Amino acid sequence: MSSTATELVRLLTVRGETLAVAESLTGGLVAAEITGVPGASKVFRGSVTAYATELKRDLLGVDTALLERQGAVDPQVAAQMAAGVRKALGADWGLATTGVAGPDPQDGKPVGTVFVAADGPFTGRPGSAGGGKVEALRLNGSRAEIRMESVRSVLALLLERLADEQTGNERAQDTERNGGF
Template sequence: MSSTAAGIAADVVRLLTVRGETVAVAESLTGGLVAAELTAVPGASKAFRGSVTAYATELKHRMLGVDAGLLAGRGAVDPQVAAQMAAGVREALGADWGIATTGVAGPDPQDGQPVGTVFVALDGPVGPGSGSAGGGKVRPLRLNGDRAEIRMESVRSVLALLLTELASEQTGNERAQDTEQNGGF
């Protein structure tokens, strides 16, 4: 598997396509870059549902259903905001998976958070047959570099978070199938 954003996006699209699953993206600081990486992959239309670039804080509430009290109390750069963005875009766009980015790319701090503070999140299938522990995951990041570097590392990180989840599920499903085929041993 690749470590570049483009390579990770290709792996994500491939795994989602094989599984017959879809992804939707909610972006803030990345401003559409995650969606651009996914849609640059040939055949992405089989797995990519769409995206919401909710750059303005009030759009996170209005378009993605992020709790208004949470936004007012903590601001947009918060792990719970990232989790609610991922869940909100998954629901709004009818996808199996939702991924989200929120953070501070600079040049100035935002919501009391320093430049380089980023949260990436995913929300996925839950329950029997999904192969997933389910629900959501949030990964906090402290990134260095200029605005462009922080944004691109955020793209790579959210795609890697989804790829890791998909790959671990794939491995878990293969183990379960092997166990069934070998009489439970």
């Protein structure tokens, strides 16, 4: 279990928020990383391993035309997977991974092409990091290394979003205390 997963569980617990995960190339590794943290049951709702393209559509609500046009390895697919799992499992935050771990290219995308996404609540508060964010990765290494780096990256993406939101809220509070300056 990583320190990133531990910190993520801690932050979500403090905030009283929940998390769900949609995985493709990582095949359950993100869920395993999160559930390896003691106390994860307070925040982790569950996961969907949608390895097959039609499961992305049927279980996560990814747009059929998008899948037909772009294939499963696409930033919009990752974003829709994160939003879809968040909705399907009733979580505050959704994470998603899709990509090509190898050994062969997929949908015309080379090995190491990965998209990770986070989707969360839009609170309307100053500094709110709600909504969706996708990060494109170009990874090198073995199949196992690409999958593990994808896990690390998607967890770091959400941790960064939560930290940014916290910083934004603190700035807004400072501004209010200082008379708007």
